[in-house]
Amino acid sequence: MPLVTSKEMFKKAYDGLYAVGAFNVNNMEIIQGIVDAAKDEQAPLILQVSAGARKYAKHVYLMKLVEAAVEDSGLSICLHLDHGEDFEICKSCIDGGFTSVMIDGSKHPFEENIAITRKVVEYAHDRGVVVEAELGRLAGIEDAVSVSSRDATFTDPDQAVEFVQRTGVDSLAIAIGTSHGAYKFKGEPMLDFERLEKISKLLPDFPLVLHGASTVLPEFVDLCNTYGGHVPGAKGVPEDMLLKAGKMGVCKINIDTDLRLAMTASIRKHLAENPGDFDPRQYLKPAREAIKNMVKHKMKNVLNCSGKA
Ligand SMILES: O=C(CO)COP(=O)(O)O
Ligand SMILES: O=C[C@H](O)COP(=O)(O)O
Numbered sequence: 412m413p414l415v416t417s418k419e420m421f422k423k424a425y426d427g428l429y430a431v432g433a434f435n436v437n438n439m440e441i442i443q444g445i446v447d448a449a450k451d452e453q454a455p456l457i458l459q460v461s462a463g464a465r466k467y468a469k470h471v472y473l474m475k476l477v478e479a480a481v482e483d484s485g486l487s488i489c490l491h492l493d494h495g496e497d498f499e500i501c502k503s504c505i506d507g508g509f510t511s512v513m514i515d516g517s518k519h520p521f522e523e524n525i526a527i528t529r530k531v532v533e534y535a536h537d538r539g540v541v542v543e544a545e546l547g548r549l550a551g552i553e554d555a556v557s558v559s560s561r562d563a564t565f566t567d568p569d570q571a572v573e574f575v576q577r578t579g580v581d582s583l584a585i586a587i588g589t590s591h592g593a594y595k596f597k598g599e600p601m602l603d604f605e606r607l608e609k610i611s612k613l614l615p616d617f618p619l620v621l622h623g624a625s626t627v628l629p630e631f632v633d634l635c636n637t638y639g640g641h642v643p644g645a646k647g648v649p650e651d652m653l654l655k656a657g658k659m660g661v662c663k664i665n666i667d668t669d670l671r672l673a674m675t676a677s678i679r680k681h682l683a684e685n686p687g688d689f690d691p692r693q694y695l696k697p698a699r700e701a702i703k704n705m706v707k708h709k710m711k712n713v714l715n716c717s718g719k720a
């Protein structure tokens with residue numbers, strides 16, 4: 412069973428009014444927790460790797476772990492580069508066996524974003540790899556660069572159409588009020604659904620992507636804070652908003668922060684309650700289980716993609 416692209420996954424998700432989860436992976440336990448969940452739920456799955464993850468775990472380790480996950484689970488998995496910042500990193504992932512890459516040219520002016528995206532699309536499509544691009548800017552932390560919310564600009568619907576037509580890109584990440592990290596909203600959570608509706612009407616049958624889409628589940632924030640952590644006022648995208656987005660053309664929902672919180676909450680709790688433990692397996696096993704249960708919950712109740720593998 413080889414790695415697959417997201418082409419078929421998105422087509423089914425678009426028609427079926429649900430979304431596929433794209434989960435960031437950095438090590439074996441995170442991969443196993445997510446893949447076990449997808450297997451239990453028989454859900455479609457995208458595993459994504461950031462530049463930071465590639466640096467931390469090394470390309471070859473992540474590649475082999477994901478290949479092992481495919482072999483062990485029998486699932487079709489899409490392996491995606493998250494936030495590729497230039498042509499070189501996209502090329503290196505395409506050459507190295509990824510089935511999908513993101514070229515994130517959102518920090519560049521419109522014409523430059525189009526040019527760099529087109530270049531990646533040409534290289535990728537010739538090799539059977541699909542491409543995600545981004546238009547508009549999210550607030551929050553991205554690759555250690557903090558984009559202040561003032562500089563974040565929402566995606567312009569007409570520009571989105573021109574961008575897709577001129578680049579031939581396979582999916583587009585849009586900015587409608589989500590942001591990366593654990594502190595997404597100071598006040599009430601709010602997304603610009605009117606904008607999403609416009610974009611989605613102007614781009615029929617085209618998969619949109621939502622970054623910064625963790626819910627920042629209070630259960631895990633509370634556990635972190637109870638067992639010695641300090642993540643005050645963390646807040647994410649409410650689950651009902653994500654469900655709604657999945658019915659409006661959003662086919663890929665990116666989740667990293669919720670994985671980090673679930674894993675850290677579990678480890679903090681375990682070590683606080685078992686101060687004598689020092690075998691990493693003793694705390695990584697429940698951490699892997701926490702990730703699995705959290706991802707199963709997302710697939711069933713938020714992405715609505717259980718049984719759609
Ligand atoms: O968009 C993401 C990765 O590209 C992750 O977003 P979160 O920080 O909301 O999990
Ligand atoms: O987009 C951000 C993702 O959460 C990846 O984060 P990272 O660059 O720290 O691996």
Ligand SMILES: [Zn+2]
Nearest residue numbers: 515517545553
């Ligand atoms: Zn971006």
Ligand SMILES: [Zn+2]
Nearest residue numbers: 591622623665
């Ligand atoms: Zn992102």
